[in-house]
Amino acid sequence: xxxxxxxxxxxxxxxxxxxxxxxxxxxxxxxxxxxxxxxxxxxxxxxxxxxxxxxxxxxxxxxxxxxxxxxxxxxxxxxxxxxxxxxxxxxxxxxxxxxxxxxxxxxxxxxxxxxxxxxxxxxxxxxxxxxxxxxxxxxxxxxxxxxxxxxxxxxxxxxxxxxxxxxxxxxxxxxxxxxxxxxxxxxxxxxxxxxxxxxxxxxxxxxxxxxxxxxxxxxxxxxxxxxxxxxxxxxxxxxxxxxxxxxxxxxxxxxxxxxxxxxxxxxxxxxxxxxxxxxxxxxxxxxxxxxxxxxxx
Amino acid sequence: xxxxxxxxxxxxxxxxxxxxxxxxxxxxxxxxxxxxxxxxxxxxxxxxxxxxxxxxxxxxxxxxxxxxxxxxxxxxxxxxxxxxxxxxxxxxxxxxxxxxxxxxxxxxxxxxxxxxxxxxxxxxxxxxxxxxxxxxxxxxxxxxxxxxxxxxxxxxxxxxxxxxxxxxxxxxxxxxxxxxxxxxxxxxxxxxxxxxxxxxxxxxxxxxxxxxxxxxxxxxxxxxxxxxxxxxxxxxxxxxxxxxxxxxxxxxxxxxxxxxxxx
Numbered sequence: 001x002x003x004x005x006x007x008x009x010x011x012x013x014x015x016x017x018x019x020x021x022x023x024x025x026x027x028x029x030x031x032x033x034x035x036x037x038x039x040x041x042x043x044x045x046x047x048x049x050x051x052x053x054x055x056x057x058x059x060x061x062x063x064x065x066x067x068x069x070x071x072x073x074x075x076x077x078x079x080x081x082x083x084x085x086x087x088x089x090x091x092x093x094x095x096x097x098x099x100x101x102x103x104x105x106x107x108x109x110x111x112x113x114x115x116x117x118x119x120x121x122x123x124x125x126x127x128x129x130x131x132x133x134x135x136x137x138x139x140x141x142x143x144x145x146x147x148x149x150x151x152x153x154x155x156x157x158x159x160x161x162x163x164x165x166x167x168x169x170x171x172x173x174x175x176x177x178x179x180x181x182x183x184x185x186x187x188x189x190x191x192x193x194x195x196x197x198x199x200x201x202x203x204x205x206x207x208x209x210x211x212x213x214x215x216x217x218x219x220x221x222x223x224x225x226x227x228x229x230x231x232x233x234x235x236x237x238x239x240x241x242x243x244x245x246x247x248x249x250x251x252x253x254x255x256x257x258x259x260x261x262x263x264x265x266x267x268x269x270x271x272x273x274x275x276x277x278x279x280x281x282x283x284x285x286x287x288x289x290x291x292x293x294x295x296x297x
Numbered sequence: 298x299x300x301x302x303x304x305x306x307x308x309x310x311x312x313x314x315x316x317x318x319x320x321x322x323x324x325x326x327x328x329x330x331x332x333x334x335x336x337x338x339x340x341x342x343x344x345x346x347x348x349x350x351x352x353x354x355x356x357x358x359x360x361x362x363x364x365x366x367x368x369x370x371x372x373x374x375x376x377x378x379x380x381x382x383x384x385x386x387x388x389x390x391x392x393x394x395x396x397x398x399x400x401x402x403x404x405x406x407x408x409x410x411x412x413x414x415x416x417x418x419x420x421x422x423x424x425x426x427x428x429x430x431x432x433x434x435x436x437x438x439x440x441x442x443x444x445x446x447x448x449x450x451x452x453x454x455x456x457x458x459x460x461x462x463x464x465x466x467x468x469x470x471x472x473x474x475x476x477x478x479x480x481x482x483x484x485x486x487x488x489x490x491x492x493x494x495x496x497x498x499x500x501x502x503x504x505x506x507x508x509x510x511x512x513x514x515x516x517x518x519x520x521x522x523x524x525x526x527x528x529x530x531x532x533x534x535x536x537x538x539x540x541x542x543x544x545x546x547x548x549x550x551x552x553x554x555x556x557x558x559x560x
Contacts (some may be wrong), residue, residue, distance in 0.1 A: 006452055157405070157414040160398070167395035170387075174354065176380030176411040234446075 014248030015139035019197035029080025037090030041100025050208035070195020078184030119203035308362035327517035335517035381411030393459035396448035554557030
């Protein structure tokens with residue numbers, strides 16, 4: 001019964017945050033770039049969308065603006081790394097820290113309420129069904145759409161160059177690809193997805209908060225690791241599928257844990273332990289497969 | 298023939314300039330290469346062989362001099378732009394291929410060498426069919442494994458694939474950097490034979506760095522020996538054909554003595 005009762009909420013949240021997992025899969029796995037911008041670009045998406053909606057801008061337009069803002073934030077991290085030669089982890093941390101202030105500036109305060117404001121969900125809320133049904137369908141459609149788009153992109157000539165950048169940078173440079181630009185673009189794409197997720201989550205939960213991105217990377221990583229444990233990411237299609245499925249499973253585990261008495265304040269710690277466990281076990285086993293598996297982490 | 302494909306004009310490459318570790322890897326190198334030449338480059342460790350290839354490929358910009366490929370000054374061109382002119386095969390088989398990607402994808406990456414990459418589908422059915430036919434030439438059975446990751450291949454298979462990738466869209470210049478050195482003798486001989494065949498079939502202008510004197514003498518129509526960043530010995534045509542290892546050792550030894558006497 002408990003399992004069933006947490007199903008809708010885990011599906012809804014899992015699909016809503018699946019875009020974050022997809023974004024993280026793109027940087028960590030495809031580009032082999034451990035991008036930490038995510039903790040800043042997720043609330044950036046929420047902040048931009050919320051501020052614009054409060055200003056009276058159309059919710060769909062506001063959401064698209066959030067996506068663009070995320071893209072720019074990702075590109076900036078890429079520029080810090082490739083042009084200014086700042087270490088990839090530090091570049092992400094710098095951007096995440098800077099974005100904290102930027103998000104406060106955008107919102108002009110720490111929190112914007114969106115209740116009673118028009119959002120992309122307003123028309124669904126007026127439907128004569130339980131709220132979560134159309135919303136789950138909506139997130140499902142968006143997530144599947146983005147997943148397929150990413151799959152297709154990564155099989156185009158440029159998308160393959162992006163994958164090769166994460167696989168063998170020297171080789172793809174010698175084949176004429178400016179890997180700096182590829183990295184910048186890839187980071188932009190990833191953070192655009194993350195910001196889109198932030199914008200949608202803010203509208204779904206009815207507020208944007210400057211702290212809504214804390215722990216987002218760790219949660220995303222946990223999702224990917226759980227997903228990959230079940231779906232071996234041998235191809236691009238399976239990699240993105242693992243990210244989406246992993247996100248749902250992660251939210252399911254978390255919801256179940258909360259329902260069974262896990263204190264909400266311990267949530268991030270529990271997630272952290274989950275990631276440590278998943279990353280630590282292969283190190284004990286010392287298998288080659290394990291090493292490959294952890295690319296980018 | 299007879300047209301100059303590559304011209305070195307007083308190329309100097311200095312590492313760690315202005316420090317105690319300053320090293321002149323290449324010192325005022327001048328020579329030119331005709332279209333269709335197949336040149337082997339030998340020399341002891343630190344002679345500047347690999348530096349020479351890296352300067353041509355744009356990986357190391359030279360401190361002095363000019364580099365001209367097919368009448369175009371490419372001295373200041375970054376490495377990824379040089380891809381439009383040349384392809385490289387590195388020493389380690391893992392360096393020339395993307396291990397997580399499939400054979401067909403690697404070939405497609407190579408086919409786009411130096412060209413603009415857009416949102417066109419990478420591995421089309423037509424391409425796959427063509428790759429299958431091209432792979433048959435290698436006689437390694439790779440034509441049936443187009444969708445497998447390159448990481449599953451052996452070193453020799455990977456290097457053969459790299460060679461095929463290097464010649465997939467014909468370069469003006471083919472650079473081979475000790476590309477058989479990391480392979481076992483039998484595989485090395487096969488890859489070496491494949492190299493000769495591909496160079497001959499496509500009439501490619503080729504520079505091959507090697508540590509193997511026999512290979513340097515057997516392959517190509519011209520041999521250049523580097524020593525301490527200078528061209529020590531340059532032999533071509535008929536003289537090259539009748540060259541033997543003993544003769545080189547004799548002459549190279551004598552030269553070395555001269556050098557040491559002068560120094």
